[in-house]
Amino acid sequence: MSGTLVLVRHGQSEWNLKNLFTGWKDPDLTPLGVEEANAGGKALADTGIKFDIAFTSDLSRAQKTCQIVLDNVGQPDLETIRDQALNERDYGDLSGLNKDDARAKWGEEQVHIWRRSYDVPPPGGESLRDTGARVWPYYLTDILPRVLAGETVLVAAHGNSLRALVMVLDRLTKEQVLNLNLATGVPMVYRLNADSTVASKEVLGDMSGAH
Numbered sequence: 366m367s368g369t370l371v372l373v374r375h376g377q378s379e380w381n382l383k384n385l386f387t388g389w390k391d392p393d394l395t396p397l398g399v400e401e402a403n404a405g406g407k408a409l410a411d412t413g414i415k416f417d418i419a420f421t422s423d424l425s426r427a428q429k430t431c432q433i434v435l436d437n438v439g440q441p442d443l444e445t446i447r448d449q450a451l452n453e454r455d456y457g458d459l460s461g462l463n464k465d466d467a468r469a470k471w472g473e474e475q476v477h478i479w480r481r482s483y484d485v486p487p488p489g490g491e492s493l494r495d496t497g498a499r500v501w502p503y504y505l506t507d508i509l510p511r512v513l514a515g516e517t518v519l520v521a522a523h524g525n526s527l528r529a530l531v532m533v534l535d536r537l538t539k540e541q542v543l544n545l546n547l548a549t550g551v552p553m554v555y556r557l558n559a560d561s562t563v564a565s566k567e568v569l570g571d572m573s574g575a576h
């Protein structure tokens with residue numbers, strides 16, 4: 366057994382609430398989003414976890430969520446590394462569009478493919494594979510070595526950058542990843558083996574409402 370990796374998707378953002386494609390745009394958390402981040406942080410605090418380092422993206426909704434989690438576990442000043450590699454999938458031309466308007470224009474199925482497929486990019490944006498192509502190397506070079514050294518690592522990021530990581534950790538196929546949805550503010554606690562495979566996974570909250 367080696368270390369522990371905790372993944373948490375940021376709490377609800379203003380654009381999640383307005384049902385807009387967000388990508389690399391930088392809206393703030395809503396009051397509910399702050400509450401969700403606090404709930405995730407409390408659930409982690411209840412386990413008695415202490416982190417050695419935190420990673421987050423270049424976007425404020427993930428950074429704020431990261432800080433709220435760290436406040437809850439009593440480590441407000443923990444070293445936190447911000448990197449664009451962990452940013453949300455770039456939604457390209459869809460960024461800022463309403464998701465229901467997009468469904469009306471292009472059809473339910475096409476929009477679902479853009480949102481959840483492995484290798485079909487939205488117009489001008491990144492597919493999940495493209496997102497993984499920057500998340501996976503960053504995980505291998507910056508995050509995984511710390512976990513393998515026995516550290517406990519927090520990663521506060523985004524729906525799709527975390528889907529790319531969960532796809533690898535949970536060994537999901539291209540077909541299975543279509544149905545993978547991560548809830549906002551719900552921590553996933555992975556304990557890794559020395560060979561970097563997953564020894565155990567615990568979800569601290571309810572993922573069932575995610576869509």
Ligand SMILES: O=C(O)[C@@H](CO)OP(=O)(O)O
Pocket residue numbers: 381385386387388389453454456480524525576
């Ligand atoms: O808009 C986005 O950037 C993402 C995350 O909120 O949306 P989706 O869940 O549709 O991939």
